[in-house]
Amino acid sequence: MLPKDQVLDRAWELARELVKRPPLTLRYTRQLFTHELKRAFLDQMGQGIGFETYAQRRFFPAGGRMEPLDRAWDDNPWSTPDQPDAQ
Numbered sequence: 001m002l003p004k005d006q007v008l009d010r011a012w013e014l015a016r017e018l019v020k021r022p023p024l025t026l027r028y029t030r031q032l033f034t035h036e037l038k039r040a041f042l043d044q045m046g047q048g049i050g051f052e053t054y055a056q057r058r059f060f061p062a063g064g065r066m067e068p069l070d071r072a073w074d075d076n077p078w079s080t081p082d083q084p085d086a087q
Contacts (some may be wrong), residue, residue: 003009018026 018029021029
């Protein structure tokens with residue numbers, strides 16, 4: 001663990017060492033570090049899109065109208081006028 005003021009210097013030092021390596025080594029090193037992040041992103045993307053779609057349908061009525069909410073956010077943001085106690 002490095003102090004905050006030394007992190008950037010160390011990162012540059014490592015970058016200078018990495019750039020001396022063959023291109024394939026750099027490519028595979030990058031894949032090694034990014035593979036799990038990409039997999040996690042792709043695994044969760046469908047669920048995230050589903051949540052976003054649900055929220056859009058709940059907050060903005062069908063028909064393309066984009067009126068503001070008809071009540072204060074604090075009252076019950078997940079309710080709608082036709083379903084006052086929806087969760």
